[in-house]
Amino acid sequence: AQTVTQSQPEMSVQEAETVTLSCTYDTSENNYYLFWYKQPPSRQMILVIRQEAYKQQNATENRFSVNFQKAAKSFSLKISDSQLGDTAMYFCAFMKHAYGGSQGNLIFGKGTKLSVKP
Amino acid sequence: NAGVTQTPKFRVLKTGQSMTLLCAQDMNHEYMYWYRQDPGMGLRLIHYSVGEGTTAKGEVPDGYNVSRLKKQNFLLGLESAAPSQTSVYFCASSPGGTGPWNGYTFGSGTRLTVV
Numbered sequence: 001a002q003t004v005t006q007s008q009p010e011m012s013v014q015e016a017e018t019v020t021l022s023c024t025y026d027t028s029e030n031n032y033y034l035f036w037y038k039q040p041p042s043r044q045m046i047l048v049i050r051q052e053a054y055k056q057q058n059a060t061e062n063r064f065s066v067n068f069q070k071a072a073k074s075f076s077l078k079i080s081d082s083q084l085g086d087t088a089m090y091f092c093a094f095m096k097h098a099y100g101g102s103q104g105n106l107i108f109g110k111g112t113k114l115s116v117k118p
Numbered sequence: 119n120a121g122v123t124q125t126p127k128f129r130v131l132k133t134g135q136s137m138t139l140l141c142a143q144d145m146n147h148e149y150m151y152w153y154r155q156d157p158g159m160g161l162r163l164i165h166y167s168v169g170e171g172t173t174a175k176g177e178v179p180d181g182y183n184v185s186r187l188k189k190q191n192f193l194l195g196l197e198s199a200a201p202s203q204t205s206v207y208f209c210a211s212s213p214g215g216t217g218p219w220n221g222y223t224f225g226s227g228t229r230l231t232v233v
């Protein structure tokens with residue numbers, strides 16, 4: 001079974017600084033997707049960024065980028081120029097290819113609570 | 119542009135009462151999911167459906183039942199609520215199939231308290 005581990009329950013960063021959230025996962029699969037979701041106090045789950053395992057290039061979305069290390073099974077999220085609106089819970093998630101190429105289920109880590117301080 | 123809609127948004131139940139949470143999506147997605155979120159536990163999958171008329175158990179299915187009679191709706195039922203079922207419940211949907219996979223579209227959650 002796949003597992004996702006986020007080892008930092010809470011983190012804080014000063015506004016405009018850079019912060020990195022860690023995520024490791026355990027799987028025997030070769031083809032899968034990895035995601036970072038943001039959950040602000042509104043409770044809404046918002047997709048931040050995704051990475052396809054067969055792509056070596058790290059995904060980037062504006063101020064958000066990942067460091068995907070497939071051999072190490074590591075998928076960290078870097079937030080540059082942190083803003084007050086980045087304050088939220090961040091969840092790392094894993095999705096495998098099921099048999100026949102169909103979609104697997106999302107498996108979540110326990111989350112990291114990020115606070116951006118003015 | 120509703121996406122995924124969950125009703126109700128809040129509910130308080132007494133132990134032993136029953137209730138049904140409704141999830142509706144207007145994106146013609148094949149797959150639908152119910153998760154529960156508890157402090158320090160992340161989101162855990164309760165049940166899911168890969169198409170109309172089909173359901174399957176997830177990681178924490180005990181005490182819950184589901185039905186997918188219509189493609190756009192996925193119902194989560196609690197037959198006899200227990201305090202351990204106090205949680206925030208999220209419904210989600212996705213296109214399914216062979217990709218590309220952009221994760222799920224989530225509803226805004228239902229906060230359920232069982233007293």
